[in-house]
Amino acid sequence: MSTREQIPVRIDEEVRRLLEDRMILPDEVRGVINHAETTGRKLINSGTGRFLACHRPKAVTYWVEYEGAGDDFQVLTAYSHRMVTKSSGSTSEWVKSGSDSDxxxxxxxxxxxxxxxxxxxxxxxxxxxxPACSGCGFILIEEELAIGKMAEAEQALEDK
Ligand SMILES: [Zn+2]
Known part of the structure; x- marks a missing residue:
């Protein structure tokens, strides 16, 4: 039995429709939050206090932005991409631009x-x-990139 069923997650009607459009199942959303909450591997927005986490159970990476704690989580948005974020080699090889993210x-x-x-x-x-973490190599794929340029690139490569 999966533990993800036990995580109470609220998804408003508007968000639910967005997930349907993006072909993301509520179960996949719960999987991301469950993964983030059990591993602590998530991002925290310094301005809003919201969380952003990702999980790649198979060939798709799911991202979920949410808020809440304990047994009450509210999903704000979710998106997915197939492209792999590869931090090949050491993170010390990354070239920093000098600007921070929220x-x-x-x-x-x-x-x-x-x-x-x-x-x-x-x-x-x-x-x-x-935006990426030099400590653990966590790379943030923002929603705009995932549903925009990244989706276009995935499509273009598949059409080849
Ligand atoms: Zn880190």
């Missing part, structure tokens, strides 16, 4: 910094500037 790494308790990291999809690797 997101704090929950495990390392340090702000993410904008750095050049590498994304991989199929046989292609793209260098891209993204």
């Amino acid at each position: 997101w704090l790494c929950g495990q390392c308790q340090v702000p993410l910094e904008i750095q050049t990291v590498r994304l991989q999809y199929m046989q292609s690797i793209f260098p891209i500037k993204l």
